[in-house]
């Protein structure tokens with residue numbers, strides 16, 4: 001997207017993309033300018049610090065951070081910015097994402113990370129939450145959220161069982 005990104009979607013590894021693509025798709029669906037980057041807390045700690053420190057000055061308003069296993073990325077980014085950080089626990093191979101969830105959710109008081117569900121539902125909901133935050137000052141986005149919920153309810157009402 002050529003517009004100034006409002007949401008930064010970051011993830012610890014390329015292997016997180018299958019999950020985090022759901023956040024990317026949802027933000028695109030809502031027409032929210034965003035960027036997607038690999039930022040690793042462990043493999044690129046200096047880049048992570050730079051990303052977190054510069055985010056607000058670059059005009060980002062929300063950061064969605066996905067990571068798996070020893071998932072320190074959301075917390076370490078939150079430690080270095082006051083922007084809202086939405087953490088997505090990526091499903092890990094060995095522990096099915098329980099490790100990721102616990103790593104992200106148990107932040108010490110004073111440095112919040114809003115933690116979503118493990119996996120694709122979490123990535124999608126992180127994007128919806130980002131839209132909801134941005135919608136506080138953007139009525140057109142609020143209306144898009146209402147339309148999304150109406151369409152979702154309509155689909156459920158029309159669903160039939162085999």
Ligand code: RP5
Pocket residue numbers: 011012013014015016040042066067068069070090
């Ligand atoms: C984390 O380690 C990443 O977020 C990823 O979920 C996990 C495994 O990374 P790879 O070994 O697949 O690169 O940092």
